[in-house]
Amino acid sequence: MSTPAPNLGAPHPGVTSELAPADGLIAETSAAAAPGKKRKRGFGVTFWLATVWLVVVLICAVFANLLPVKDPLVPDVLNKLAYPGPEHWLGTDGLGRDTLARLVHGARVSVTISVTAVAIGMVVGGFIGIIAGFFRGKLETVLMTIINIILAFPALVLLLVLLAFVGRSLVVISLIVGFLSIPIYTRVARATTLAVAEREFVRASRTMGAKNSRVLAREILPNVVLPVAAFGLVAMGVVIVLEGTLAFLGLSVQQPAPTWGGMIFDGKRYLSEAPHVVLIPSIAMFLTVLSLNLVGDSLRTRFDVRGSNL
Amino acid sequence: MYVLRRLPSLIATLLAVSILTFLMTSLLPGDPALQILGAENATPEAIAAVRAELSLDDPLPVRYLHWIGDALTGDFGRSYRTNEPVSQAIVERLPVTAEIGLLAIVIALAIAIPVGMLSAYRAGTRTDKVISSTSFGLLAVPNFMVAILLILIFAVWLGVLPATGWVNFTDNPVQNLRSALLPALSLAIAEMAVYTRLLRTDMIATLQQDFVTMARVKGVSNRRILFRHALRPSSFSLLTVAGVQVGAIIGGSVVIETLFAVPGVGRLLLEAVLVRDLLMVQGVALVIAVSYVVVNFTVDILYSYLDPRISHGRSAARV
Amino acid sequence: MTASQKEGRANEPLLEVDDLRTYFDTPRGIVKAVDGVSLRVDRGKTLGIVGESGSGKTVLSRSIMNLLPKANTIREGSVRFEGRELTTMKNKEMRTIWGAEMAMVLQDPMTSLNPVTKIGEQITESLGIHLNEKGKVAKAHAVELLKSVGIPAAERRLGEYPHQLSGGMRQRVTIAIALACSPKLLVADEPTTALDVTVQRQILDLLESQQTQRNMGLIIITHDLGVVAGRADEIAVMYAGRVVERAPTRELFARNRHPYTEGLLRSIPRLHQPSHSRLQAIPGRPPDLVDPPAGCPFAPRCNYAQDKCLTETPVLAPHAAGHEAACHFPVGTTAGQEALARNVAAGRTAAGTPLDSTVLATAGAA
Ligand SMILES: Nc1ncnc2c1ncn2[C@@H]1O[C@H](COP(=O)(O)OP(=O)(O)OP(=O)(O)O)[C@@H](O)[C@H]1O
Ligand code: SF4
Ligand SMILES: [Mg+2]
Numbered sequence: 001m002s003t004p005a006p007n008l009g010a011p012h013p014g015v016t017s018e019l020a021p022a023d024g025l026i027a028e029t030s031a032a033a034a035p036g037k038k039r040k041r042g043f044g045v046t047f048w049l050a051t052v053w054l055v056v057v058l059i060c061a062v063f064a065n066l067l068p069v070k071d072p073l074v075p076d077v078l079n080k081l082a083y084p085g086p087e088h089w090l091g092t093d094g095l096g097r098d099t100l101a102r103l104v105h106g107a108r109v110s111v112t113i114s115v116t117a118v119a120i121g122m123v124v125g126g127f128i129g130i131i132a133g134f135f136r137g138k139l140e141t142v143l144m145t146i147i148n149i150i151l152a153f154p155a156l157v158l159l160l161v162l163l164a165f166v167g168r169s170l171v172v173i174s175l176i177v178g179f180l181s182i183p184i185y186t187r188v189a190r191a192t193t194l195a196v197a198e199r200e201f202v203r204a205s206r207t208m209g210a211k212n213s214r215v216l217a218r219e220i221l222p223n224v225v226l227p228v229a230a231f232g233l234v235a236m237g238v239v240i241v242l243e244g245t246l247a248f249l250g251l252s253v254q255q256p257a258p259t260w261g262g263m264i265f266d267g268k269r270y271l272s273e274a275p276h277v278v279l280i281p282s283i284a285m286f287l288t289v290l291s292l293n294l295v296g297d298s299l300r301t302r303f304d305v306r307g308s309n310l
Numbered sequence: 311m312y313v314l315r316r317l318p319s320l321i322a323t324l325l326a327v328s329i330l331t332f333l334m335t336s337l338l339p340g341d342p343a344l345q346i347l348g349a350e351n352a353t354p355e356a357i358a359a360v361r362a363e364l365s366l367d368d369p370l371p372v373r374y375l376h377w378i379g380d381a382l383t384g385d386f387g388r389s390y391r392t393n394e395p396v397s398q399a400i401v402e403r404l405p406v407t408a409e410i411g412l413l414a415i416v417i418a419l420a421i422a423i424p425v426g427m428l429s430a431y432r433a434g435t436r437t438d439k440v441i442s443s444t445s446f447g448l449l450a451v452p453n454f455m456v457a458i459l460l461i462l463i464f465a466v467w468l469g470v471l472p473a474t475g476w477v478n479f480t481d482n483p484v485q486n487l488r489s490a491l492l493p494a495l496s497l498a499i500a501e502m503a504v505y506t507r508l509l510r511t512d513m514i515a516t517l518q519q520d521f522v523t524m525a526r527v528k529g530v531s532n533r534r535i536l537f538r539h540a541l542r543p544s545s546f547s548l549l550t551v552a553g554v555q556v557g558a559i560i561g562g563s564v565v566i567e568t569l570f571a572v573p574g575v576g577r578l579l580l581e582a583v584l585v586r587d588l589l590m591v592q593g594v595a596l597v598i599a600v601s602y603v604v605v606n607f608t609v610d611i612l613y614s615y616l617d618p619r620i621s622h623g624r625s626a627a628r629v
Numbered sequence: 630m631t632a633s634q635k636e637g638r639a640n641e642p643l644l645e646v647d648d649l650r651t652y653f654d655t656p657r658g659i660v661k662a663v664d665g666v667s668l669r670v671d672r673g674k675t676l677g678i679v680g681e682s683g684s685g686k687t688v689l690s691r692s693i694m695n696l697l698p699k700a701n702t703i704r705e706g707s708v709r710f711e712g713r714e715l716t717t718m719k720n721k722e723m724r725t726i727w728g729a730e731m732a733m734v735l736q737d738p739m740t741s742l743n744p745v746t747k748i749g750e751q752i753t754e755s756l757g758i759h760l761n762e763k764g765k766v767a768k769a770h771a772v773e774l775l776k777s778v779g780i781p782a783a784e785r786r787l788g789e790y791p792h793q794l795s796g797g798m799r800q801r802v803t804i805a806i807a808l809a810c811s812p813k814l815l816v817a818d819e820p821t822t823a824l825d826v827t828v829q830r831q832i833l834d835l836l837e838s839q840q841t842q843r844n845m846g847l848i849i850i851t852h853d854l855g856v857v858a859g860r861a862d863e864i865a866v867m868y869a870g871r872v873v874e875r876a877p878t879r880e881l882f883a884r885n886r887h888p889y890t891e892g893l894l895r896s897i898p899r900l901h902q903p904s905h906s907r908l909q910a911i912p913g914r915p916p917d918l919v920d921p922p923a924g925c926p927f928a929p930r931c932n933y934a935q936d937k938c939l940t941e942t943p944v945l946a947p948h949a950a951g952h953e954a955a956c957h958f959p960v961g962t963t964a965g966q967e968a969l970a971r972n973v974a975a976g977r978t979a980a981g982t983p984l985d986s987t988v989l990a991t992a993g994a995a
Contacts, residue, residue, distance in 0.1 A: 158334070
């Protein structure tokens with residue numbers, strides 16, 4: 001990739017770096033990876049654990065109302081800041097609301113925002129990137145210049161400004177984050193398209209006079225979708241963190257609807273007496289983001305068209 | 311000279327960024343005059359008066375030229391709320407953000423460079439695996455979570471560092487450093503993980519290069535190979551990413567400054583945004599964006615010093 | 630080092646490799662990259678190591694130089710450099726030998742110089758380490774070295790970066806670096822493969838002249854017999870990690886014994902051949918070095934292969950003074966002629982490779 005540009009929806013550059021160790025000829029102890037060593041076909045245990053966790057989060061988000069948890073809004077006044085126990089499995093917050101119930105319902109916000117935002121960014125950004133990478137020329141120059149200018153802004157600054165002036169419902173937040181993450185998907189999709197378009201079969205079908213639309217639909221798209229989607233998974237984690245950040249800044253979805261970021265923010269007040277109020281939603285968010293990174297990175301390594309290991 | 315060759319693109323980017331800032335804040339829904347006055351005072355006459363005062367009825371290009379012209383002379387207007395000049399507010403707060411951000415980058419690099427090198431040097435060993443998975447895990451920890459954990463440990467439990475507040479350097483350098491430490495650390499952790507992983511990857515690739523083998527058969531010690539031969543060619547993407555990541559640090563400073571009650575530009579922006587203080591938002595956003603562009607320009611120049619192939623007019627061939 | 634030690638060493642052969650094995654433990658299995666190689670190089674002599682890509686030449690050279698990573702590498706046998714056993718030496722001890730006594734030139738001059746370091750610094754580095762030369766002295770020495778490898782305007786070059794030099798010039802610089810501390814042995818791993826044909830010759834001539842001037846031992850590794858034809862004193866032909874034939878150069882060209890060598894010889898372009906006659910490459914591919922089957926590794930590609938070749942692995946056997954070959958049916962012997970005739974008659978070799986009668990006409994002609 002050219003210069004990585006972390007921006008909205010952009011994972012840390014480190015997430016998508018190569019994981020495979022290679023032989024440092026220098027080190028007496030360093031491992032010599034065999035050239036031509038086949039990548040292991042299966043995914044590791046961590047990959048599956050991460051997947052299971054993500055599925056659990058997804059189920060919570062979709063079926064929050066049907067799951068046998070307490071009402072996330074009803075306070076249990078006698079049990080404020082309760083530690084995890086039989087009554088409240090994960091304890092209660094400062095108002096005595098059930099943490100487990102709020103986590104389950106909060107998952108809905110995280111999932112909605114991240115899925116919507118990533119979908120928008122992926123579809124629009126992916127489309128622009130494929131067009132730029134496939135047709136090249138002036139069109140590409142113009143598109144990429146615009147993209148790079150948007151990327152010249154620190155993302156959160158853009159987001160704050162937009163949010164302040166446009167408003168902050170779940171829908172608006174998702175839309176704005178999605179919109180702002182378009183540039184980074186454009187970059188990924190373009191880079192991947194460039195690589196795919198260079199491949200034998202694509203060049204062959206182009207020189208054989210296949211229509212552009214056909215080449216795009218049959219050859220380019222299927223090869224670009226998977227890497228971009230893998231990237232999108234990692235980006236989802238970034239969006240979840242972003243929601244948390246907004247909650248911290250008092251700019252996320254209005255109270256009292258539970259969100260993970262909001263829970264962490266509220267719990268901060270009780271840090272000295274009841275740290276678990278902060279720690280439990282923090283752990284939930286951490287695990288979710290970590291799982292998304294893990295799954296996304298494994299898939300990305302698998303689908304990477306630029307690495308010729310396929 | 312390389313700097314001169316890059317100058318036109320710098321100016322073009324700055325121009326584009328200023329236009330974007332202006333458009334973003336001008337085209338958004340809602341009448342700024344109405345916001346300034348508040349719903350109860352907003353008689354049509356009063357609105358008209360405010361609009362006239364702010365030249366809101368002029369065509370956009372004219373307004374932009376006015377605004378940027380003033381901005382170039384350091385005049386960003388005054389805050390609606392406090393009537394404080396925007397430029398003054400920025401000048402007071404920028405050093406705070408810069409100090410914390412710089413400290414964060416220094417901490418992150420100071421840890422990441424040796425750790426990333428060690429990880430690459432020991433690629434495939436247990437040491438490497440521990441470093442790699444730790445840094446992978448740290449990438450999933452948002453800065454506000456780091457901040458809360460740090461507060462919990464150092465302020466609540468150990469009580470060695472202040473949880474909030476800010477002391478100016480000129481008032482008390484030691485206290486200043488103490489108040490900057492936790493915010494800087496909160497920003498540094500994720501950066502550190504990013505840098506470590508990046509350096510590890512690039513370093514592993516470099517250590518497989520022929521010129522490293524050549525250095526070995528010259529009888530050069532491993533330490534010298536790592537630091538004198540391999541570090542520089544492995545740090546190109548680190549440098550670029552460190553520049554790009556300044557954006558993440560600026561974004562992070564909004565949260566961190568709010569959390570630690572530090573008077574920096576991040577918090578200034580947030581406060582302005584929350585009360586829709588239009589001129590303040592415009593001014594701060596412009597200054598932040600310009601700083602970001604200039605930082606990356608500087609990185610670009612530094613890069614050419616690091617990689618002689620660039621300053622000699624060839625494209626950056628792979629090392 | 631005391632004088633007596635020095636003399637003691639001078640009586641020892643420069644380099645003696647004895648039954649060296651170098652295996653890599655990989656997920657696919659054990660790669661037997663070097664499988665029982667014995668060699669000897671004397672002062673002032675040139676050994677050519679010839680073999681196809683993947684025959685283990687690079688691994689052999691790095692194994693000799695003790696450059697391979699220790700992890701996942703299995704190394705047996707012995708490498709004696711002036712009587713000192715290298716295989717058991719720690720990196721720390723090796724560093725006193727690397728650069729000072731043994732040096733190396735790699736295939737690609739584009740990648741074997743550090744792109745971000747000035748040429749001068751790359752040359753003076755080993756001068757500082759081994760000869761303790763610093764500053765002006767080192768610089769003067771570096772200029773002298775660059776001149777000796779035929780680089781014009783040497784002073785100016787010291788301040789330049791590798792990318793400012795052409796490929797041939799860069800390879801001269803790597804040679805200058807290798808020669809900096811007057812090593813006793815120089816290993817050149819395909820020193821000319823990455824260069825233009827015209828430049829190739831110059832570099833080889835340079836290596837040769839430096840070698841005679843300095844009375845150095847020289848190992849030239851190549852996949853092209855033509856490269857070492859007029860230059861090496863002795864040639865070792867490698868196939869699948871083993872030396873399959875070893876002979877003084879004239880002897881090898883006059884009376885090659887191994888069918889693989891025969892194939893290599895045929896693939897050298899000849900001046901006296903009509904220009905339209907095509908070079909004959911050896912058909913087929915080298916074997917997988919993981920779990921090689923029993924028998925001769927060359928059998929699937931060998932025109933002489935008999936049933937015995939599929940079950941019994943041939944070992945090096947003497948043919949003339951200093952000439953050894955590992956083949957059951959050596960070229961130019963009656964056994965070999967009969968084997969070939971049998972295969973031609975059958976239309977296929979014992980390994981099942983089809984043959985036609987044209988091979989008979991060319992057999993032994995090389
Ligand atoms: N570190 C390693 N781990 C596993 N296998 C290796 C390693 N290094 C080399 N090999 C294998 O050893 C065999 C010999 O490789 P080597 O590089 O020595 O061949 P070569 O004769 O130098 O070929 P070329 O002419 O292409 O340079 C190859 O099959 C290679 O894949
Ligand atoms: S004749 Fe037999 S032993 Fe000799 S090279 Fe051919 S296959 Fe190997
Ligand atoms: Mg080789």
